[in-house]
Amino acid sequence: MQELKENNILQPAMPKSWNEETKAHKFCPGCGHGIILKCLGEVIDELGLKDKMVFGCDIGCSLLAWDFFNVDTVQTHHGRTTPVITGMKRANTDIIGVAYMGDGGGYAIGSQHLFNAAVRGEKITIILCNNCNYGMTGGQMAPTTLPGMKTETTPYGRDVEQAGYPTKGPEMVAVVAPEGAYVARGTIANPRQMKGFLKKALQNQIEGKGISFVECLSSCPTNWRTNAKQTWEFIEKDMTQFFKVGELRTPQAKEG
Numbered sequence: 001m002q003e004l005k006e007n008n009i010l011q012p013a014m015p016k017s018w019n020e021e022t023k024a025h026k027f028c029p030g031c032g033h034g035i036i037l038k039c040l041g042e043v044i045d046e047l048g049l050k051d052k053m054v055f056g057c058d059i060g061c062s063l064l065a066w067d068f069f070n071v072d073t074v075q076t077h078h079g080r081t082t083p084v085i086t087g088m089k090r091a092n093t094d095i096i097g098v099a100y101m102g103d104g105g106g107y108a109i110g111s112q113h114l115f116n117a118a119v120r121g122e123k124i125t126i127i128l129c130n131n132c133n134y135g136m137t138g139g140q141m142a143p144t145t146l147p148g149m150k151t152e153t154t155p156y157g158r159d160v161e162q163a164g165y166p167t168k169g170p171e172m173v174a175v176v177a178p179e180g181a182y183v184a185r186g187t188i189a190n191p192r193q194m195k196g197f198l199k200k201a202l203q204n205q206i207e208g209k210g211i212s213f214v215e216c217l218s219s220c221p222t223n224w225r226t227n228a229k230q231t232w233e234f235i236e237k238d239m240t241q242f243f244k245v246g247e248l249r250t251p252q253a254k255e256g
């Protein structure tokens with residue numbers, strides 16, 4: 001969607017929940033974090049959540065979103081966004097709590113929190129950016145690094161005999177979460193669909209049904225060392241082949 005600004009230059013419409021003063025944002029050119037957060041901003045507008053939401057961001061490039069929105073925001077220690085938002089939601093059930101993190105934050109240092117929040121069915125929304133590496137620290141192997149993928153710490157490609165297989169987070173959450181869960185995997189290559197998943201995840205929390213978890217396949221061209229064409233090919237072919245995009249749990253599907 002576009003709008004005409006006073007200087008007659010066409011500008012993309014910005015979500016009202018965005019903090020305009022902090023734009024253009026701080027992510028590298030071609031980074032997927034901005035696409036995920038723009039979709040989230042539009043959903044916040046459409047569901048009227050600006051004054052109810054507490055947005056938590058992790059350590060990692062997700063922390064660059066600490067001043068991204070005009071909503072109450074908390075920036076946590078690495079991997080601790082899920083328990084911080086869980087505590088806030090338990091203390092004040094009127095808020096809509098969103099925990100935003102990278103794959104390192106969610107599947108490595110914070111994996112115990114993700115697993116246990118899912119098992120307990122915490123009524124919060126967790127959004128995880130899967131870019132197959134530790135972005136902020138220079139591109140080391142993450143739990144989501146694909147077999148054979150080269151990173152700073154796997155210069156010859158991830159060897160599954162040595163480093164094991166990548167984590168499939170939504171599949172794990174979908175298995176352990178109790179009734180009322182909403183679980184999906186979207187991709188920045190299909191923002192319309194991804195935005196739909198984010199909206200359903202937040203609606204699930206508004207309706208108080210259970211945990212909602214959305215993993216978003218994302219890009220990190222800086223550490224992947226890819227040009228635009230290679231970046232999209234990696235997301236659309238390699239990542240999507242290994243990490244299947246779609247809904248894994250809806251409250252209706254499990255209970256019905």
Ligand SMILES: Cc1ncc(C[n+]2csc(CCOP(=O)(O)OP(=O)(O)O)c2C)c(N)n1
Nearest residue numbers: 060061062078102103104105133134135136
């Ligand atoms: C307790 C702790 N351990 C390690 C670090 C160093 N560290 C900072 S960011 C980061 C990795 C972030 O990767 P990820 O969570 O995948 O997010 P991304 O930057 O890719 O979005 C690490 C290991 C830290 N800040 N705190």
Ligand code: SF4
Nearest residue numbers: 027028031061135220
């Ligand atoms: S290092 Fe990667 S994840 Fe971090 S801002 Fe740059 S492109 Fe995005």
